[in-house]
Amino acid sequence: MRLRALIADDEPLARERLRYLLSLDTDIEIGAECRTGKEVIAALKESPFDVLFLDIQMPGRGGFEIIDQVGAANMPITVFVTAHNKYAIQAFEVNALDYLTKPVEPDRIQNTLVRIRERIMSRTAFNTQHYWMSALAGLEQLLAPQAAYPSRILVPNGGGKESVVNVDEIDWIEAADYYACLHVGQKRYMLRQTIKDLAQTLDPTKFVRIHRCAIVHIGRVSEILREGRTEGSVILASGQRLRMSKAGWQALLAMHHR
Numbered sequence: 001m002r003l004r005a006l007i008a009d010d011e012p013l014a015r016e017r018l019r020y021l022l023s024l025d026t027d028i029e030i031g032a033e034c035r036t037g038k039e040v041i042a043a044l045k046e047s048p049f050d051v052l053f054l055d056i057q058m059p060g061r062g063g064f065e066i067i068d069q070v071g072a073a074n075m076p077i078t079v080f081v082t083a084h085n086k087y088a089i090q091a092f093e094v095n096a097l098d099y100l101t102k103p104v105e106p107d108r109i110q111n112t113l114v115r116i117r118e119r120i121m122s123r124t125a126f127n128t129q130h131y132w133m134s135a136l137a138g139l140e141q142l143l144a145p146q147a148a149y150p151s152r153i154l155v156p157n158g159g160g161k162e163s164v165v166n167v168d169e170i171d172w173i174e175a176a177d178y179y180a181c182l183h184v185g186q187k188r189y190m191l192r193q194t195i196k197d198l199a200q201t202l203d204p205t206k207f208v209r210i211h212r213c214a215i216v217h218i219g220r221v222s223e224i225l226r227e228g229r230t231e232g233s234v235i236l237a238s239g240q241r242l243r244m245s246k247a248g249w250q251a252l253l254a255m256h257h258r
Helices: 012-023 037-046 063-070 088-093 106-143 195-199 246-256
Strands: 003-008 028-034 051-054 077-082 098-101 152-156 162-166 172-176 179-184 187-191 207-211 214-217 221-226 231-236 241-245
Touching: 003 012, 003 037, 003 106, 012 028, 012 106, 028 037, 037 051, 037 063, 063 077, 077 106, 088 098, 098 106, 152 187, 172 195, 195 207, 195 214, 207 246, 214 241, 221 246, 231 246, 241 246
Parallel strands: 003 028, 003 051, 051 077, 077 098, 207 241
Antiparallel strands: 152 162, 172 179, 172 214, 179 187, 207 214, 221 231, 231 241
16 A cells, blocks of 8 residues: 655655665655644645654744644644653544654654554444445435435544544534534534535434534524524524524424424
8 A cells, every 4th residue: 555645744854764664665755744733734734645644843933833733634644743741641542543652763653653553443344334335325316315414423533433423413514615513412423524515314303403504403402593685693502602594494493484
């Protein structure tokens, strides 16, 4: 499996050592090297990478600031490479695959490459499974147009694992580019699906799209506020306040008049 890697470190010797260690694997291509956080963000926007070897402390923007700006869901597989141990917990909180301390040893980098390939294979397997599940769902819809809406959603949870989310427990759904963020109580789950596509799979008697960026479970709505002719908001039982468009207001009215 050929991997395209991005190396980000402001120290030339550190980049050189990592470049050498990766060159021992003939299936690794170094797509780019960066010295600053600004260069990393530009490189990620310019072309795709399978893995990013990222230093935590760099001029301008550090490793964690880069992830905050790009978004964890939009990052390639990330491996932190640093001289400090104190950031390890924070690194795994942003879903880093591994945490390497300098100087990186050959055996350690090889173990990391094995884990990277395992992660990619699990993602590929999930995408394949998702494709066939979607195809079967489409076939079932053709054969049985009155089929029930799904009661559970499978959400990737890293390491080849999946979380099962009960649809009725979802409070609201937030658009996040090509992802949808499911808000379930105090938990959040990122689903690789647009909010538009997801809206078509949910029971319209329970969920309503109140804004282009939000779908709400009607059972969680405690108050509906109008703020002028075209805008408003809803307040959930949790106290969360969500913006509501004119179309969202009309959709809510339609539900109440069914």
